[in-house]
Each structure stands twice: as C-alpha cells, then as structure tokens.
Amino acid sequence: MTITPLNLFPVDAYVFYHLSEWENSFALKMFLFQFVNLNSSTFYIAFFLGRFAGRPGKYNKLFNRWRLEECHPSGCLIDLCLQMGVIMFFKQIWNNFMELGYPLLQNWWSRRKMKKGGGAGQNVDNKAQLPQWDKDWNLQPMNAHGLVDEYLEMVLQFGFTTIFVAAFPLAPLLALLNNIIEIRLDAYKFVTQWRRPMPARATDIGIWHGILEGIGVLAVITNAFVIAITSDYIPRFVYAFKYGPCVDKGHHHEDECLRGYMNSSLSVFESNNSLHRYCRYRDYRAPPWSSVPYEFTLQFWHVLAARLAFIIVFEHLVFGIKSFIAYLIPDMPKDLCDRMRREKYLMQEMMYEAELEHLQKERKKNGRRYHHEWP
Numbered sequence: 001m002t003i004t005p006l007n008l009f010p011v012d013a014y015v016f017y018h019l020s021e022w023e024n025s026f027a028l029k030m031f032l033f034q035f036v037n038l039n040s041s042t043f044y045i046a047f048f049l050g051r052f053a054g055r056p057g058k059y060n061k062l063f064n065r066w067r068l069e070e071c072h073p074s075g076c077l078i079d080l081c082l083q084m085g086v087i088m089f090f091k092q093i094w095n096n097f098m099e100l101g102y103p104l105l106q107n108w109w110s111r112r113k114m115k116k117g118g119g120a121g122q123n124v125d126n127k128a129q130l131p132q133w134d135k136d137w138n139l140q141p142m143n144a145h146g147l148v149d150e151y152l153e154m155v156l157q158f159g160f161t162t163i164f165v166a167a168f169p170l171a172p173l174l175a176l177l178n179n180i181i182e183i184r185l186d187a188y189k190f191v192t193q194w195r196r197p198m199p200a201r202a203t204d205i206g207i208w209h210g211i212l213e214g215i216g217v218l219a220v221i222t223n224a225f226v227i228a229i230t231s232d233y234i235p236r237f238v239y240a241f242k243y244g245p246c247v248d249k250g251h252h253h254e255d256e257c258l259r260g261y262m263n264s265s266l267s268v269f270e271s272n273n274s275l276h277r278y279c280r281y282r283d284y285r286a287p288p289w290s291s292v293p294y295e296f297t298l299q300f301w302h303v304l305a306a307r308l309a310f311i312i313v314f315e316h317l318v319f320g321i322k323s324f325i326a327y328l329i330p331d332m333p334k335d336l337c338d339r340m341r342r343e344k345y346l347m348q349e350m351m352y353e354a355e356l357e358h359l360q361k362e363r364k365k366n367g368r369r370y371h372h373e374w375p
Contacts, residue, residue: 024207027148045080046230056269056281077231084168092178100185103140103193110138142197151208162219166226224314228307238306
C-alpha cells in the first residue's frame with residue numbers, strides 16, 4: 001500500500017488542495033488585472049500610437065471630427081522611454097509609501113485612540129504602561145491573502161524591467177535600487193508595524209512560477225517588436241545596405257553609409273499654401289508628381305520585410321539560447337535526482353519488508369496461509 005497525505009489526512013489534504021487552487025486563481029486574476037491596467041499605456045505607445053493617423057491630406061479622424069494622436073517627430077521610442085521612466089520612478093515611490101506609510105498612520109491612529117480611552121476600554125496615558133502582548137495586538141494584522149501582494153509587486157516590477165527594456169535600459173537599475181531600499185522597509189514593517197504572521201509551509205511559489213515564465217516569453221516577443229517596429233534600427237539598416245552611398249562600395253562605415261537617410265525617410269506632400277507649396281512628413285510614399293501619388297514605395301516594402309525577418313530571427317535566436325542554457329543548468333542537479341530516486345527505492349523496500357513481516361506474523365498466529373500473501 002502506498003502511503004500518501006490523502007491516505008493519512010484526507011480532510012486536511014482536501015482542504016489544503018482547494019485552498020491552494022483558490023489562491024492560485026486569485027493570484028492569476030489579480031496579476032492579469034494589474035498587468036493590463038499598468039501596461040496598457042506602454043503597449044499603446046509602443047505599437048499603436050501614430051500607426052493609424054493617416055497622412056497629410058488624408059488624415060484618419062475619430063467620428064470624422066478628431067484627428068488621431070501621433071508620435072513625436074523624433075519617433076515613438078522617445079515617448080515610450082519617457083512613459084517607462086515616469087511609471088517606474090513614481091510607481092515605486094507610491095508603492096513604498098503605501099507599504100510603510102499606511103501601516104504607520106494606522107498604528108499612530110490606534111495609539112491616539114487608546115490614549116483617549118477608546119482602545120481597550122482603559123485610559124492609557126503612556127504607551128510604556130501597556131504589556132507587550134497588548135502592544136503587539138494593537139499592531140496592524142497581516143494581509144488576509146498572505147504574501148500575494150508582495151509577490152504581485154515583484155512580478156509586476158519584473159515585467160516592467162524586462163518587457164520594454166530595449167526602450168528604457170535604465171529600468172533594471174531603478175528596480176535594483178528600489179529592491180535594496182524595499183528590503184529594509186519590509187524588514188522594518190514586518191518587525192515593528194505588523195503582527196507576527198502565522199507560518200505556513202509551501203512546496204514552491206505556486207502559480208507565480210508559470211506567470212514569470214509567461215512574462216519571460218512575452219518580454220522576448222515584445223522587445224523584438226520594439227526593436228523592429230518602434231525604433232529606427234531596421235530602416236537605418238535597410239538604407240545603409242540597399243539605398244545608401246555605400247551600396248556599391250566594399251566597406252561600410254556607419255556615418256558615411258547613413259548620409260542622406262533623413263531625406264530618404266521623409267515623403268513629399270503638395271499643399272495649397274502658396275508660400276510653402278511642399279512639406280515633408282515621415283513615411284515611405286511616392287511624391288505627388290509620380291504616376292501613383294502617395295502610394296507606398298518599394299523602400300517601404302523592403303523595410304517591412306526586413307522588420308518581419310528580424311522579428312523571426314531574433315525570437316528564434318533568443319529562445320534557442322534560453323533552451324540551451326536551461327539544458328546546461330537543469331532545475332534539479334543530477335546528483336540530487338539520484339539521491340531522491342535512491343530514497344524512494346529505500347522507502348519502497350522498507351514498506352515491502354514491513355508488509356511481508358506483518359503477513360508472516362499473521363500466518364504464524366492463525367496457523368494457515370493466505371491466498372493473497374506474498375511468497
């Protein structure tokens with residue numbers, strides 16, 4: 001007979017299993033809500049802002065009245081970088097204030113009520129007169145969901161640090177500085193502002209491991225799209241090797257090969273203004289005097305094909321490196337797996353010997369053999 005926790009404590013194991021399932025579902029829902037709420041603006045700036053605004057003379061309008069928003073003339077990457085910097089800086093300050101400042105204010109208010117005689121029904125003039133257990137009881141209780149909020153904060157920070165790191169490379173540095181400060185703030189909060197939490201045993205971090213794996217995959221895909229679509233890396237690359245002054249030369253120097261790139265990335269629009277008849281805008285469209293005015297040029301399709309090729313190559317390369325590193329560094333070392341298999345084998349041997357000894361005693365006691373006993 002195999003001994004499992006369900007055999008020994010069926011009710012407790014059943015309750016623990018369903019409680020764990022509930023916590024995993026609650027953590028996943030909270031993460032999805034917070035992730036969409038916090039990252040919707042960055043995804044909009046990175047991949048949607050200015051993509052459907054149209055062109056001069058044919059702008060797309062919302063309800064035929066309002067023009068759609070466009071990026072800064074320098075590109076959407078600057079807007080994305082500023083948005084990430086603002087979110088990372090002010091969100092971390094606000095989180096640290098809510099984690100420490102809110103319990104401080106609540107405990108101060110509780111002490112103030114106790115001094116006025118509203119706490120435990122006693123008029124306490126000095127905090128030092130209270131016994132230690134009364135002081136601990138007046139502290140703030142730990143969150144009903146345990147460490148879900150702490151995990152959620154770290155996972156969201158991991159998402160901010162990795163998903164758009166190509167647009168804001170300072171994100172890991174800000175996260176490191178914040179975590180160094182938050183370690184001390186959490187230690188102070190757990191020791192002085194919260195009641196002692198009830199200990200609970202856990203085999204792993206639960207669903208958070210799967211969420212981190214999903215964020216890692218999303219980060220690779222997102223950074224590939226940011227480099228290929230949001231930034232000007234691919235258009236510069238295509239111009240240098242296809243349309244620049246270094247096409248017919250054997251050497252490729254960056255400054256020399258990108259000469260004329262700005263003029264190549266701007267299209268011409270003919271306006272009705274007599275003072276400024278022609279204006280320029282960022283796009284790859286044919287000039288108004290061509291046979292197909294304002295249609296996409298061949299350079300546009302070359303850039304689009306290069307962007308799609310870069311995304312595919314980049315994703316496969318990064319995922320290949322990730323799989324190779326995961327193969328070289330397994331989650332569980334080989335010697336530990338061998339010891340676990342040996343321990344399982346010894347446990348089965350002990351159970352086999354105990355069962356065999358029990359059957360032999362029963363046979364001697366009753367003086368007859370059982371048809372189901374082992375030989």
